[in-house]
Amino acid sequence: MTSRFSEVTTGPPIEVFALNKAFLDDTNPNKVNLGVGAYRTDDCKPWVLPVVRKTEQAMANNEALNHEYLPVLGLDPFSTAATRMLLGKDNKAIAEGRAFGIQTLSGTGSLRMAAEFLGRILKYKTFYYSVPTWENHHLIFVSAGFTEPKTYRYWKAETRGLDLDGMLEDLRNAPENSVIILHSCAHNPTGVDPTPDQWKQIADVVQEKKLFPLFDCAYQGFASGDLEKDAFAIRYFVERGFELVGCQSFAKNFGLYNERAGNLTVVVNETKVVAPSKSQLTLLVRGMYSNPPNHGASVVSTVLNTPELYEEWKGCIKTMADRIISMRQGLRERLEKLGTPGTWEHITNQIGMFSYTGLNQKHVETLVNEYHIYLLKSGRINMCGLTSKNIDYVANAIFETVSKVGLDSSL
Amino acid sequence: MSCALLFVITMMCMNFFRSWWSQVEMGPPDAILGVTEAFKKDTNPKKINLGVGAYRDDNGKPFVLPSVLKAEEQMRAKKLDHEYGPIGGTAEFCKHSITLALGDSNEHVANGLNSTVQGISGTGALRIGGAFLQKFFPGNKTVYLPTPSWGNHTPIFKHSGLDVKQYRYYDPKTCGFDFQGALQDIAKIPEKSVILLHACAHNPTGVDPKPEQWAEISKVIKDKQLFPFFDMAYQGFASGDVSKDAAAVRLFLKDGHQIALAQSFAKNMGLYGERAGAFSLITSSKDDADRTLSQLKIIIRPMYSNPPVHGARIVSEILGDANLKSIWLKDVKEMAERIISMRTMLRDNLAKEGSSRNWQHITDQIGMFCFTGMNPAQVEQLTSKYSVYLTKDGRISIAGVTSQNVGYLAHAMHQVTK
Numbered sequence: 001m002t003s004r005f006s007e008v009t010t011g012p013p014i015e016v017f018a019l020n021k022a023f024l025d026d027t028n029p030n031k032v033n034l035g036v037g038a039y040r041t042d043d044c045k046p047w048v049l050p051v052v053r054k055t056e057q058a059m060a061n062n063e064a065l066n067h068e069y070l071p072v073l074g075l076d077p078f079s080t081a082a083t084r085m086l087l088g089k090d091n092k093a094i095a096e097g098r099a100f101g102i103q104t105l106s107g108t109g110s111l112r113m114a115a116e117f118l119g120r121i122l123k124y125k126t127f128y129y130s131v132p133t134w135e136n137h138h139l140i141f142v143s144a145g146f147t148e149p150k151t152y153r154y155w156k157a158e159t160r161g162l163d164l165d166g167m168l169e170d171l172r173n174a175p176e177n178s179v180i181i182l183h184s185c186a187h188n189p190t191g192v193d194p195t196p197d198q199w200k201q202i203a204d205v206v207q208e209k210k211l212f213p214l215f216d217c218a219y220q221g222f223a224s225g226d227l228e229k230d231a232f233a234i235r236y237f238v239e240r241g242f243e244l245v246g247c248q249s250f251a252k253n254f255g256l257y258n259e260r261a262g263n264l265t266v267v268v269n270e271t272k273v274v275a276p277s278k279s280q281l282t283l284l285v286r287g288m289y290s291n292p293p294n295h296g297a298s299v300v301s302t303v304l305n306t307p308e309l310y311e312e313w314k315g316c317i318k319t320m321a322d323r324i325i326s327m328r329q330g331l332r333e334r335l336e337k338l339g340t341p342g343t344w345e346h347i348t349n350q351i352g353m354f355s356y357t358g359l360n361q362k363h364v365e366t367l368v369n370e371y372h373i374y375l376l377k378s379g380r381i382n383m384c385g386l387t388s389k390n391i392d393y394v395a396n397a398i399f400e401t402v403s404k405v406g407l408d409s410s411l
Numbered sequence: 412m413s414c415a416l417l418f419v420i421t422m423m424c425m426n427f428f429r430s431w432w433s434q435v436e437m438g439p440p441d442a443i444l445g446v447t448e449a450f451k452k453d454t455n456p457k458k459i460n461l462g463v464g465a466y467r468d469d470n471g472k473p474f475v476l477p478s479v480l481k482a483e484e485q486m487r488a489k490k491l492d493h494e495y496g497p498i499g500g501t502a503e504f505c506k507h508s509i510t511l512a513l514g515d516s517n518e519h520v521a522n523g524l525n526s527t528v529q530g531i532s533g534t535g536a537l538r539i540g541g542a543f544l545q546k547f548f549p550g551n552k553t554v555y556l557p558t559p560s561w562g563n564h565t566p567i568f569k570h571s572g573l574d575v576k577q578y579r580y581y582d583p584k585t586c587g588f589d590f591q592g593a594l595q596d597i598a599k600i601p602e603k604s605v606i607l608l609h610a611c612a613h614n615p616t617g618v619d620p621k622p623e624q625w626a627e628i629s630k631v632i633k634d635k636q637l638f639p640f641f642d643m644a645y646q647g648f649a650s651g652d653v654s655k656d657a658a659a660v661r662l663f664l665k666d667g668h669q670i671a672l673a674q675s676f677a678k679n680m681g682l683y684g685e686r687a688g689a690f691s692l693i694t695s696s697k698d699d700a701d702r703t704l705s706q707l708k709i710i711i712r713p714m715y716s717n718p719p720v721h722g723a724r725i726v727s728e729i730l731g732d733a734n735l736k737s738i739w740l741k742d743v744k745e746m747a748e749r750i751i752s753m754r755t756m757l758r759d760n761l762a763k764e765g766s767s768r769n770w771q772h773i774t775d776q777i778g779m780f781c782f783t784g785m786n787p788a789q790v791e792q793l794t795s796k797y798s799v800y801l802t803k804d805g806r807i808s809i810a811g812v813t814s815q816n817v818g819y820l821a822h823a824m825h826q827v828t829k
Binding site for chain 2: 005036060068136144286
């Protein structure tokens with residue numbers, strides 16, 4: 001029988017999932033997964049935060065709870081707390097009624113809602129993303145109707161740091177109303193964040209060229225271990241009077257990856273635009289999934305709104321951030337001690353879950369095929385995949401690989 | 412500094428502080444949610460909410476199914492983590508969903524002919540389907556909806572980039588199915604268009620075709636080479652029997668159609684806010700299924716990356732456990748039977764009130780909703796005089812009717828229609 005769909009071709013596989021599958025299928029006892037971006041304990045296990053487990057148990061025992069529909073824009077106490085967490089409880093925009101949040105399907109859903117609103121309601125057409133960036137940014141915005149994808153320079157291979165001049169020049173050439181995707185902290189995939197002074201310079205250009213700042217906030221608390229510190233950039237922009245959006249994910253900082261808890265924080269200049277904006281967002285949500293899932297948001301809301309649980313949770317994020325920072329230090333020390341060709345201070349200069357190691361495709365192939373160490377072709381590693389038990393093996397493998405394959409200009 | 416310069420600087424500052432969003436218009440309020448909001452504000456102790464479609468027990472309270480409670484208990488003992496799940500949901504959830512729809516040991520699943528993904532409940536499943544058709548459907552990218560249909564169908568398909576048109580369905584004269592009108596209109600649909608069908612318990616009318624009518628509809632659709640897209644949001648919830656409620660879907664497959672199917676577990680498992688649903692294509696080959704599945708994942712990734720797992724895990728736990736499944740089948744039968752008995756009571760009470768109107772459609776119709784046949788003016792009176800809340804089209808949610816309020820409801824309905 002012929003099919004209507006016979007012309008449908010197989011879609012390209014997504015690298016990070018294909019990598020993960022290859023890792024799972026590998027039977028080598030020394031294998032290490034430095035691919036997918038999820039936190040792992042020092043035993044290389046997923047970690048359900050104790051405060052999350054406790055909260056879920058309490059929710060289960062609470063007979064007053066049920067599975068009824070949430071409002072279209074989600075659980076209000078959740079969004080209020082999430083927006084407050086991002087902007088700070090004494091934030092002027094919140095006090096003046098100029099900031100609001102809506103619950104979304106984790107960070108991806110938040111980005112997609114922001115893109116739909118900016119694209120279909122405000123009719124913006126151009127968006128900028130950093131080179132490199134999270135690979136899903138481009139497709140999200142194009143799917144939302146943006147027709148002009150553009151890039152701004154970001155990663156400087158020679159220094160393994162920020163190409164600020166390149167970035168500012170590209171932003172200066174951006175047409176008015178371009179949506180600029182900025183990583184709030186712990187840039188994915190490089191781990192390179194602008195300094196406060198660099199953020200100021202970026203803000204100057206965004207203001208001058210009338211660009212629209214969109215912050216991807218997937219790692220608040222997870223980068224430095226401090227919620228306030230990790231929110232510096234977006235709060236600075238708000239203080240300077242920008243209208244902007246912050247796309248928040250609770251996947252990493254709450255370890256609620258598969259429950260899809262996210263928030264879209266919107267900051268505007270006039271309170272009178274809040275109601276119309278919410279009503280348009282309502283229509284966009286309704287046409288896509290009607291209303292968001294309850295479970296994850298309920299957990300987050302309970303924790304953020306209960307002082308003892310909030311403190312306990314802050315302890316959990318610090319635990320995760322500290323472990324990552326210690327792995328960074330450990331890896332750098334070992335690489336330097338071994339005399340690995342190249343310089344390795346970027347490992348500790350960078351922040352968050354990911355590091356752009358500077359390893360090239362040939363290095364990566366060797367590491368995957370000969371050492372069963374799985375990382376992305378870009379040289380991105382997930383620090384969480386390192387443990388006290390495998391860090392020596394990984395450091396040695398990198399040392400041997402780089403020595404064998406040789407350096408190129410990127411190292 | 413010159414006055415002109417000062418003026419220019421001031422204007423620039425004002426432009427900066429004027430909002431990006433000032434051109435944003437207020438969107439139209441949601442009619443159904445508006446009903447609930449008005450209901451909440453009403454202080455009349457006799458008030459009844461017949462608006463939103465969520466099941467209520469005979470005390471008017473939300474109902475968490477015993478099978479769901481038990482499933483959650485079993486799940487908690489497993490101490491599952493919250494790691495990222497697959498983009499299309501777990502294979503387990505997908506298999507259970509499509510098997511429920513098509514029947515145990517059905518040949519389509521056995522031969523791997525389905526490409527199934529989890530969707531964000533029924534809405535999400537429809538949207539994934541819409542997006543897929545917009546990208547890949549080789550025919551006419553227009554979806555034909557019955558008149559009337561669930562209000563959200565149109566925005567879902569339009570946002571997906573498809574055109575939306577209608578075919579006759581409901582006959583206001585009989586409060587029943589306009590069978591001839593439907594057949595005539597379907598026969599006029601351009602070849603290779605998409606036709607949306609409510610698998611059972613049509614929303615909002617409650618009017619379903621009879622089995623022999625489905626057989627004829629299937630034939631016309633086949634003759635016109637139309638692509639059937641089934642929306643099945645009420646399997647089990649309509650008649651109380653999951654096989655009976657899936658009869659139309661199974662008939663079409665037997666007749667050789669390749670279909671799209673959107674399923675929701677919101678109503679039949681009471682998992683409304685947990686957003687468990689599934690979208691499937693039943694194709695003609697395993698290769699087709701594999702290729703289309705890969706493309707469905709590419710549609711999902713830029714929407715929300717991967718679906719929420721909590722509700723889907725409950726579904727899997729229930730459908731994968733023989734004991735839980737049998738408890739669930741009883742739970743869903745209980746809900747369906749309460750609805751059916753409320754229909755009977757409402758009709759009986761209207762008769763007792765002395766109404767001379769023909770209210771047969773109340774018991775002829777099936778599922779959560781009933782198109783009463785009342786006009787907007789009567790609806791308005793029902794709300795303002797009697798605090799009975801329903802949508803302007805005369806639709807009532809039978810789930811909101813209880814043995815305690817049915818007498819009052821019948822009285823009110825009689826008063827505004829006599």
